[in-house]
Amino acid sequence: MLALCGSWLQSRIHKNDLVSTYILWDIDGTLIYNNSSAGSLYLDSIEHVTGVRPTQRVADPHGMTEGQLLAAILHVNGQDSGHLPEILSRLDELSLGQHEAGHTREPAVGTAQAIAAFASRGWVNAILTGNGPTRARFKVLAAGYCAEDFDWQHSYFGHLSPTRHHLTADARDALGENHAIIIGDTPKDGEAADTAGIPFIAVATGTYSADELRKSSALVVIDDFESGLDAVIDAVVDAIGSSSLR
Numbered sequence: 001m002l003a004l005c006g007s008w009l010q011s012r013i014h015k016n017d018l019v020s021t022y023i024l025w026d027i028d029g030t031l032i033y034n035n036s037s038a039g040s041l042y043l044d045s046i047e048h049v050t051g052v053r054p055t056q057r058v059a060d061p062h063g064m065t066e067g068q069l070l071a072a073i074l075h076v077n078g079q080d081s082g083h084l085p086e087i088l089s090r091l092d093e094l095s096l097g098q099h100e101a102g103h104t105r106e107p108a109v110g111t112a113q114a115i116a117a118f119a120s121r122g123w124v125n126a127i128l129t130g131n132g133p134t135r136a137r138f139k140v141l142a143a144g145y146c147a148e149d150f151d152w153q154h155s156y157f158g159h160l161s162p163t164r165h166h167l168t169a170d171a172r173d174a175l176g177e178n179h180a181i182i183i184g185d186t187p188k189d190g191e192a193a194d195t196a197g198i199p200f201i202a203v204a205t206g207t208y209s210a211d212e213l214r215k216s217s218a219l220v221v222i223d224d225f226e227s228g229l230d231a232v233i234d235a236v237v238d239a240i241g242s243s244s245l246r
């Protein structure tokens with residue numbers, strides 16, 4: 001487990017500033033490495049509710065919100081999307097079961113140091129994910145992060161958002177005149193950041209390579225936070241120093 005606790009307190013020390021800087025972290029492929037367990041949980045949830053386990057895969061699931069992906073799975077398998085609220089609820093129950101069973105996830109390399117470095121500069125670490133809040137919290141905890149290292153009141157969850165664009169638009173509205181930066185691992189993260197006018201930073205610890213992510217509008221693309229932290233800090237400093245970016 002990582003020794004991450006404490007950066008939340010550091011970030012609070014700087015909160016007297018009128019304008020805060022929110023670093024909005026994606027979870028899958030960004031804070032934690034992807035694995036197949038999430039996909040299995042989706043199928044389990046659908047099977048528990050509908051009695052039928054989907055067999056057809058969604059072509060490009062990366063970067064979808066959870067509700068969007070579940071709806072797509074139901075669609076390609078000819079199942080009724082009206083079950084979605086119940087499936088999302090079941091997904092939370094299964095996530096709780098995993099958490100109580102001691103399920104673990106692997107944190108992406110260098111992220112612990114990045115979280116601490118951002119907090120030491122007074123920037124607020126928060127979450128922006130297509131997951132719901134329950135699953136997001138369990139995933140973060142499963143990877144050894146401290147829940148207190150993230151500002152959950154200024155975190156944004158897209159499980160009910162039709163697309164990631166809706167999620168980022170809601171986050172932009174909620175953060176008002178504060179600075180915001182999105183860190184993510186997929187082109188969809190970048191596209192959704194663009195439509196909301198939020199600067200995007202890409203990390204290649206998920207499914208996409210750095211070369212693929214360079215086709216996005218990312219301020220900077222890094223292989224991982226172990227080698228790329230300094231470049232990210234420079235990019236954030238530049239972004240929040242620009243009057244054209246909030």
Ligand SMILES: [Mg+2]
Nearest residue numbers: 026028029185
């Ligand atoms: Mg991701």
